[in-house]
Amino acid sequence: MxxxxxxxxxxxxxxxxxxxxxxxxxxxxxxxxxxxxxxxxxxxxxxxxxxxxxxxxxxxxxxxxxxxxxxxxxxxxxxxxxxxxxxxxxxxxxxxxxxxxxxVGRSTRIKSAVERWREAVREGLHGTDEVKAAVSEFCIDMPDRSMAEVVERLNVLPSLVGKELLLREVSSQLFWGMSKVLDKRQGLVAAVLGVDECPFPESPIQLQVFLPESGYHGVLFIENLMCFERAIRSKSSAFDGLALVYASGYKGGAQRLRTHDGCSLFYSTRGGFRQDLRASFEAWLFSKDVIPAFFWGDLDWSGMRILSVMRTTFLELAAWEPGYCQMLAALIGGNGHAPEAADKQGQKALDFSGCFYADTYLLPALHSYKKFVDQEQIRF
CATH class of the missing domain: 1.10.10 (Arc Repressor Mutant, subunit A)
Incomplete structure (x- = not known):
């Protein structure tokens, strides 16, 4: 034995x-x-x-x-x-x-991804111990590539400095055509290059903008593209005096939206094209002039979170009452849908958005009725 x-x-x-x-x-x-x-x-x-x-x-x-x-x-x-x-x-x-x-058949310990990444950086990255220590904090674990291969591609990064490339273009050139590897890893890029900030900008956010010929005194962000298209064609007085903007999802909350390099504007041919209209809008967007701004999206937890996130970029932003009051009435009247009916069961509840109207009426109603109302349900 x-x-x-x-x-x-x-x-x-x-x-x-x-x-x-x-x-x-x-x-x-x-x-x-x-x-x-x-x-x-x-x-x-x-x-x-x-x-x-x-x-x-x-x-x-x-x-x-x-x-x-x-x-x-x-x-x-x-x-x-x-x-x-x-x-x-x-x-x-x-x-x-x-x-x-x-x-027990475990002669050696299986190392974690973080440990394997640190070993690959230590053995393969060109740089000082300080640079390697900083890069070690950003683990890249790609299923079809070894970490040694990934680190070797990072050694090519300095050769791209000075070229007019967006961050996703850099990622695509480094990592076998995959453009999103460096998303939220600007700190990694800066560490490899030994600089304070990543020199490659993120992809600009595209905004579709409708400017009324007669001018405007406020800006309305519309979450859904179909509702945006309806709005720019609508004759309803609800949209009078409003510049209408479409930016999908959470993109409207990105700080780079209010910088010239971080945003690309596309003006609707259905609206005004006068230079003074565009200059006024861009002064508000980029110079942060203060005019009323509103958000209109789905009456669900995701829509309320987008409102909350956008308020970090547009401090004056509020829920658009003409749209949301109709959605609230539909919810109270039994015309909401269960989260499961629209594959929204994974949305997390929110208790506070910072917007008075949303926090006083919309969020309590969502908590109470536990149903949602899609933006497309409302027509003007």
């Missing part, structure tokens, strides 16, 4: 796997010491939740044998001299790591 009796049984494997889990965790933390584990219902339920004492005694004999073979150390030692030593609040420590790992 080349190993202790019962070591391949499910209950003993359960305990040994737990011990190896703790070894792996300690190694990942860089801890050199092997800590003991208190045995009990949580750590070894197979023994401590067994119904018969004979079962417990049988399992405890396996621990005694593992101790005799030098695989485990049991404290207090007196517990190994009793058939019911499990009742002495024993603690066990792995003494022979190699054999315990071999017994």
């Amino acid at each position: 080349d190993q202790p009796r019962g070591v391949e049984s499910a209950p003993v494997q359960q305990l040994l796997n737990l011990l190896v889990d703790r070894l792996d965790s300690a190694e990942q933390r860089g801890s050199a010491g092997v800590k003991s584990i208190a045995l009990g219902e949580r750590t070894w339920p197979a023994l401590y939740m067994a119904h018969r004492e004979s079962e417990k005694e049988n399992l405890w004999e396996h621990i005694i044998e593992l101790s005799c073979w030098g695989w485990l150390v049991v404290k207090p030692e007196v517990a190994t001299r009793s058939r019911s030593g499990y009742a002495d609040s024993p603690r066990v420590t792995v003494a022979n790591i190699l054999e315990v790992r071999k017994a």
Whole structure:
């Protein structure tokens, strides 16, 4: 016999796997010491939740044998001299790591993605230790490429400095045509280049803008493209004096929307094209002149979150009451739909948006009725 009796049984494997889990965790933390584990219902339920004492005694004999073979150390030692030593609040420590790992088929620890990334950066990135330490904080784990390959592509990054490239163009050139790898990783780019800020701008946000010929005194952001198209064709007085803007989803909340490089404007041919109209709109958007601004989207949690996020970019933004009051009436009148009916069951509830009208009327109604109203339901 080349190993202790019962070591391949499910209950003993359960305990040994737990011990190896703790070894792996300690190694990942860089801890050199092997800590003991208190045995009990949580750590070894197979023994401590067994119904018969004979079962417990049988399992405890396996621990005694593992101790005799030098695989485990049991404290207090007196517990190994009793058939019911499990009742002495024993603690066990792995003494022979190699054999315990071999017994459960885990001879080496599987390293985490973060650990493998740090190793690849340390071994393959061109740069100082300080640069490598900074880049190590941005793990890129691509399923079809090794981390060494990814790091090697990062070494090409300095050759792209000075070229008029957007961040996604840089990503595409570096990472085999994949344009989104560097999204939200500007810090990684800056670290590789040893600069304070990423020199490559994000893709500009495209805004579709309708400017009334007669001028305007406010701006209305419309979340849904179809509703935007309806609005620019509408003869309703509800839109009088409003410049209408379409920016999908959460893009309207991006800070770069209010910078010349971060935004591309496309003016509707159905509206006014006069220079003074465009200049006035761009003065508001880029110079941050203060005029009333409103948001109209779906009456659901996602729409309310977009409103909340956009208020960080447009501080004066408020929910557009002419649209939302009709949606609120539809909700109260029983014309809302369950989240599951429109694949919206994953939306997270919101308690506060910062907009008085939304916080006073819309959010409480959503909490109360637990149904949504789509923007397309309302016509002007």
